[in-house]
Amino acid sequence: MSDHLSWLATQLDEWVAQRLLSREQALAIRKHYPEPKAAAPWGMIIFTGIGAVVIGLGVILLFAYNWADMPKAAKLAVAFGALAAAHTAGIVLFRGADWRRTLGDTLCLLGTMLFGAGIWLVAEIYHVDEHYPNAFLVWCLGALAMAWVMPSAMQGMLAAVLASVWMCCETWGFEHALTWAPPLITLALGTLAWRLRSRVLLFFTLASLMVAAAAITDTMDGSAVLLLLTVAAGCIALGTLATDYAVFAESAPVWGFIGWSVLLVCCYTLSFSGNIRHLLYWTATVQPLACALYTWIPFALTLGLWGILAWARATRVRPRAPDEHALELVLVPLAVIACQYVTLSGARQFETMAAGMFNLVLLALALAWMVRGCRRGLLPRTIMGSAILAALVAGRYFDLFESLAARGLAFVLVGGILFAEGILFMRARRRMRTTEVAS
Amino acid sequence: MKCVALAVVALLQLAVLAFMAGEREWVLRTGRTVYLRTAPVDPRDPMRNYVALNYDIAHVPPARCTGGLAATLAHTNVIARGTPVYAVLDTNGAVAQLVTLTDEHPTDAVYIRGRVDSHYGQPSIDVRYGIEAYFMQQDKALALERERVRDGIQVPLEMAVALSPRGMAVIKGQRWAQLGIGLDVVPDPAQTNRQSDRRFVAVTMRLMNAGTTDVALVDLPAGRSFSLVPVNRWRRGNDWRWAGEKDPTPAPQPADVVLLTPGQVLTNRFEFSNPYWFVVEDTTNKVDAVATPLSHADLDWRAMFRLEYRAPEPAVCTALPHGDVIWHGRLASRAFSGDGRVD
Numbered sequence: 001m002s003d004h005l006s007w008l009a010t011q012l013d014e015w016v017a018q019r020l021l022s023r024e025q026a027l028a029i030r031k032h033y034p035e036p037k038a039a040a041p042w043g044m045i046i047f048t049g050i051g052a053v054v055i056g057l058g059v060i061l062l063f064a065y066n067w068a069d070m071p072k073a074a075k076l077a078v079a080f081g082a083l084a085a086a087h088t089a090g091i092v093l094f095r096g097a098d099w100r101r102t103l104g105d106t107l108c109l110l111g112t113m114l115f116g117a118g119i120w121l122v123a124e125i126y127h128v129d130e131h132y133p134n135a136f137l138v139w140c141l142g143a144l145a146m147a148w149v150m151p152s153a154m155q156g157m158l159a160a161v162l163a164s165v166w167m168c169c170e171t172w173g174f175e176h177a178l179t180w181a182p183p184l185i186t187l188a189l190g191t192l193a194w195r196l197r198s199r200v201l202l203f204f205t206l207a208s209l210m211v212a213a214a215a216i217t218d219t220m221d222g223s224a225v226l227l228l229l230t231v232a233a234g235c236i237a238l239g240t241l242a243t244d245y246a247v248f249a250e251s252a253p254v255w256g257f258i259g260w261s262v263l264l265v266c267c268y269t270l271s272f273s274g275n276i277r278h279l280l281y282w283t284a285t286v287q288p289l290a291c292a293l294y295t296w297i298p299f300a301l302t303l304g305l306w307g308i309l310a311w312a313r314a315t316r317v318r319p320r321a322p323d324e325h326a327l328e329l330v331l332v333p334l335a336v337i338a339c340q341y342v343t344l345s346g347a348r349q350f351e352t353m354a355a356g357m358f359n360l361v362l363l364a365l366a367l368a369w370m371v372r373g374c375r376r377g378l379l380p381r382t383i384m385g386s387a388i389l390a391a392l393v394a395g396r397y398f399d400l401f402e403s404l405a406a407r408g409l410a411f412v413l414v415g416g417i418l419f420a421e422g423i424l425f426m427r428a429r430r431r432m433r434t435t436e437v438a439s
Numbered sequence: 440m441k442c443v444a445l446a447v448v449a450l451l452q453l454a455v456l457a458f459m460a461g462e463r464e465w466v467l468r469t470g471r472t473v474y475l476r477t478a479p480v481d482p483r484d485p486m487r488n489y490v491a492l493n494y495d496i497a498h499v500p501p502a503r504c505t506g507g508l509a510a511t512l513a514h515t516n517v518i519a520r521g522t523p524v525y526a527v528l529d530t531n532g533a534v535a536q537l538v539t540l541t542d543e544h545p546t547d548a549v550y551i552r553g554r555v556d557s558h559y560g561q562p563s564i565d566v567r568y569g570i571e572a573y574f575m576q577q578d579k580a581l582a583l584e585r586e587r588v589r590d591g592i593q594v595p596l597e598m599a600v601a602l603s604p605r606g607m608a609v610i611k612g613q614r615w616a617q618l619g620i621g622l623d624v625v626p627d628p629a630q631t632n633r634q635s636d637r638r639f640v641a642v643t644m645r646l647m648n649a650g651t652t653d654v655a656l657v658d659l660p661a662g663r664s665f666s667l668v669p670v671n672r673w674r675r676g677n678d679w680r681w682a683g684e685k686d687p688t689p690a691p692q693p694a695d696v697v698l699l700t701p702g703q704v705l706t707n708r709f710e711f712s713n714p715y716w717f718v719v720e721d722t723t724n725k726v727d728a729v730a731t732p733l734s735h736a737d738l739d740w741r742a743m744f745r746l747e748y749r750a751p752e753p754a755v756c757t758a759l760p761h762g763d764v765i766w767h768g769r770l771a772s773r774a775f776s777g778d779g780r781v782d
Binding site: 076080083084087088091094095108111112118119123124125127128129130131138142145146149150174175176 | 452
């Protein structure tokens with residue numbers, strides 16, 4: 001029984017005892033909230049999943065000891081046998097229902113981990129020291145095939161991690177910019193996340209895409225920060241559109257979390273004038289066409305998404321508060337366009353001006369979220385706005401305010417704003433509580 | 440239906456492993472075995488136990504390149520990392536030697552398939568053949584590393600490698616070379632303790648019979664069996680070369696043959712005040728370069744040399760005493776610099 005149902009059962013008993021409800025009414029209420037189907041609890045999924053991954057890693061390390069007294073045939077038999085046993089047990093259990101299905105999923109995940117362990121083990125037995133990213137690619141394809149056939153979010157997550165490791169090894173280790181890989185991997189895993197309506201898999205896919213695409217762009221002498229900022233802005237727009245059009249609406253927090261985290265970090269990094277020159281460069285000396293496509297396609301897609309969002313707001317697809325997203329609709333595309341312009345035009349020589357613009361974007365966002373949070377009593381929004389403002393002042397503490405008096409004044413001012421914000425937030429919450437009681 | 444598809448994917452995973460193992464097992468059983476000289480270095484990998492192998496044929500001078508590689512070097516002086524290459528081998532000796540490195544598929548030759556690891560205009564091209572790791576149990580790897588140096592004499596490791604007709608190489612085993620080499624620097628007695636004053640006047644070379652049977656060496660008078668080889672390791676390479684590198688080597692005489700029983704050592708001392716061992720700056724813009732003693736030349740810190748023992752060709756040894764056990768091939772010492780640093 002879930003915590004909520006357990007609480008409800010206790011409360012109903014109390015209310016019946018206090019004669020607030022009749023026994024029949026209590027029963028009717030209890031029936032209104034049936035027990036969920038006997039599915040495997042999330043705890044089981046998480047712990048068994050982590051267990052399968054840790055066992056697989058343990059097996060890799062165990063074999064890495066390279067037992068000299070163990071014959072080659074025995075090592076191969078263990079590797080092949082363990083893989084076959086894990087998959088056989090997994091498939092048999094996966095045919096069942098409820099927790100058996102989840103356990104089967106986990107055992108197949110263990111099987112895929114053992115597949116990876118097997119690749120390294122065979123390499124050890126035959127002293128193979130070839131192009132090692134290929135091992136991650138083969139392992140990733142094994143996990144991806146399993147993820148699609150089952151279908152399984154856990155296998156998909158493993159595939160996402162392996163794909164990013166593979167792409168980063170190729171990029172950083174061998175300077176191979178596999179430009180075709182991130183879109184393909186994202187397509188393969190993104191559609192699976194859509195099919196399963198899995199937010200966790202979507203998160204892993206987006207994280208994998210961001211890491212790999214940034215590494216590849218950097219290798220091509222493009223700007224990784226520009227790409228990250230542009231893709232992050234696109235994610236924010238997609239999250240809002242998912243909610244507006246109620247299409248995979250539960251994915252909105254994932255799009256929002258990834259998008260805002262990356263966008264804010266990028267903007268904050270670019271708010272330091274010294275970083276503009278180093279991060280917003282674009283020489284595209286390696287694969288110039290691919291580098292241009294990596295710059296312009298995300299830019300066009302992101303602006304298109306923000307255009308659709310603006311149109312959706314104008315046509316009121318879903319009723320919203322008047323100030324909701326009003327400022328973001330201007331600030332986020334502005335940041336993307338400015339970033340693109342500074343990078344490609346070579347205007348980064350005006351680094352102070354460019355950094356100043358990112359400071360203003362952050363400041364406007366911080367103030368807008370603080371005001372909106374206080375007005376509507378939204379704690380997370382208020383905290384985020386305050387954190388950005390505090391980070392911005394801390395950042396400028398070293399490179400703007402040379403005078404100790406000015407630094408002191410800035411801190412007093414920010415402290416005063418945060419103090420006032422606390423009072424306003426408390427008032428808003430009190431007002432909301434009064435309205436609730438009155439209604 | 441879904442279970443069938445799942446079983447197919449699981450079987451595919453098994454098939455991938457089976458193919459990896461089967462292909463190499465096939466090469467081990469049917470491939471041609473050659474020996475390649477290497478120096479083992481234990482990398483202390485936290486995830487795996489292996490001895491990293493540094494093959495002699497992994498560092499190729501541009502002069503050995505043919506085909507498209509030679510053309511690329513002539514035009515750009517840079518070969519892209521990952522370029523597939525084929526190392527053609529001479530397998531007539533006890534240890535296989537590199538003949539040429541090419542990017543064209545050789546016909547009627549023994550070769551190893553590899554990929555260029557790094558080359559950005561350096562004086563040598565680094566190549567990886569996929570056999571640079573020798574996986575061993577941790578204690579055995581450390582024992583192998585320790586066994587390499589015996590009384591200060593380094594004994595090279597010779598890896599037995601099975602080669603498929605298409606150039607795939609699989610490590611089969613290892614053996615110690617029959618000859619070990621040791622180098623000791625003799626410091627200048629007049630030098631002070633200051634780092635900048637470090638000088639040396641000579642080196643002592645020791646050649647040891649590291650095998651279990653007798654071996655004979657040709658030790659020409661005045662150290663003429665040895666050559667001073669510049670080490671081209673850094674991007675700019677070594678601007679200094681041995682002034683006597685083009686001097687002809689005298690023909691070996693019966694009195695030059697030295698028989699070493701197992702464990703026996705032949706010692707030679709090389710005085711760098713001897714003009715025969717002088718070095719000269721090898722730059723195109725210095726036409727009046729003067730040969731100077733290695734220990735007093737104004738050497739760059741990267742300028743390092745090896746002393747290399749070069750046995751005469753087998754054909755000239757047939758008439759010499761112990762001709763059947765005369766060691767053939769080349770054996771280089773550790774690298775040393777003008778201020779007496781030893782690698």
